[in-house]
Amino acid sequence: MKKVFYYLKPYLPRMTLGVSIKFAGSLMDLLLPWILSYMIDEVVPKRDVGLIALWGAAMVLASVVAVVTNILANRMASWVAQHTTESLRHDLFSKISYLSCSQIDEYSIPSLESRLTSDTYNIHQMIGMMQRLGIRAPILLLGGILITLTLDPVLTLVLVCTLPFIGFAVFTISRKGIPLYVDLQRGVDSMVRTVRENISGIRVIKALSKTEYEKERFAGVNAEVVRREKKAGMTMALSNPLMNLFLNGGLTAVIIVGAFRVNSGLTQAGKIIAFLSYFTIILNAMMSITRMFVMYSRGSASAARIAEVLDTPIDLKVSPAEQEKTSYHVEFDHVSFSYRKKEYNVQDISFRLKRGETLGIIGATGCGKSTLMSLLMRLYDADRGVIQIAGRKLDSIPTEELHTKFGVVFQNDVLFADTIYENIDFGRHLPREEIEKAARCAQAMEFISSLPDGFSHMLTPKGTNLSGGQKQRLLVARALAGRPEILILDDSSSALDYKTDSLLRQALRQEYSGVTTIIIAQRISSILHADHILVLEDGRELGYGSHEDLLKTCEIYREISRSQMGERGAGQTGPGTPVEAECCKEVS
Known part of the structure; x- marks a missing residue:
């Protein structure tokens, strides 16, 4: 969680203003039942219509202020959550980009994708909710208890007796819930891995008629995620019924004790009505705190996974x-x-x-x-x-x-959903003549020129609208365009x-x-x-x-040469070999 607080620092002034606005709105919420109690016990018995209208207007004003301030504070909270998560996601992406291949192998690509998406989303939800409910709910809870103490200390003590039970339940459930959410995110990693494999290998799956098999495999992974989510959700869901049990038990005790006190003349009916209103406020505040703890459990689990990547030392x-x-x-x-x-x-x-x-x-x-x-x-x-x-x-x-x-063409290289020109340039802002020269050397100019848009032709993701040979020629052109050492x-x-292939090698010898x-x-x-x-x-x-040396000294190389070029090729080089002779004839 320290990492999250670090990213919140630039927004502390805005958060402070939002907290102040939220505080003012919460005070208005707390003021309404008190005004109602005062009107019932003090104003209504005087039968003064003007005074009733005045206090009624005060209630309306308090309601309007409460609504406006809460909306404004919630908008500010959402803004802070969005920009904090944006900064966190940017730094996480940047960190992943600089991880060594061994570190990426250790985390695995699906896990990194999950941390960059679902984990950052959980933190976004947590930051927003902590600002919206993390201020309002405690103020309503503590403020409600303090005001009820002024109304009737005896009834307040009856209610306060339930709070230790509630606190113990929330603490115990939250302590068990956080590890379960960590386990859930690992399950999400596995599901992302399965989805990536299926999307990448969709052609193979269709060609071998393995769609049903892959559906069953995904169903198993999906069911495991559901099982883990169900376990975590059921554990955290215990908090709501337990709170309802304790608080409603306290409310029953308050009503019973309050009835005896009103009957004995120790309190007034307006105070009992106000007390029940405050009790409802306290109940809702406790429910909000429960929701906040659930979101905090998910967010803290995700924050730990993100911090693990951000704190990874340079390898x-x-x-x-x-x-x-x-x-x-x-x-x-x-x-x-x-x-x-x-x-x-x-x-x-x-x-x-x-x-x-x-x-x-x-x-x-x-x-x-x-x-x-x-x-x-x-x-x-x-x-x-x-x-x-x-x-x-x-x-x-x-x-x-x-x-x-380096200029490099990997065995499984990637073309992006962009123009041919941009795929070769690859953000390096190379001179156009270098790109055209690289395309000619890579034997790609012929098919590029035949396209209606030429270099402006748009490729689909991974270049699926090109043949295998066309993709390889573009990748070679990309490697050559930067004039590598x-x-x-x-x-x-x-x-x-x-x-x-022969033309490409000839062009490499001449141009590079x-x-x-x-x-x-x-x-x-x-x-x-x-x-x-x-x-x-x-x-x-x-x-x-x-x-020539390897044909004489290396048996393995001699076998490869014999299998690919025939008996004659295994003992002869240059244009005399069957394959090379054909290539040279075509080139000439």
């Missing part, structure tokens, strides 16, 4: 280090890494690239190819070994500077035909010859002419060298 710290003199641009020196810190996903990887050289990485699915690129971009920190760029260790380069060095293409040509390029591929033809080729298996380096 990838920048450590000052001197730049070494080296002729190499990218260096991996005995690098090992594990996602779960149990066994290495990549182990003892070493290679060196000079500026402008090309490295091809090939290997079976899950062998650690993409992991190496994540380490190079410092999305994760290596557990062992050293990674350097131009003689500088990765952990000595500020994140903003480091990431500007290091270009990473992670399986970015899998949807391209051989001719387009000074860019150090790392190509992760499943096809040998995509990395055939790379300066160096790294062969991985189960996270280990099985071979490193040129295509």
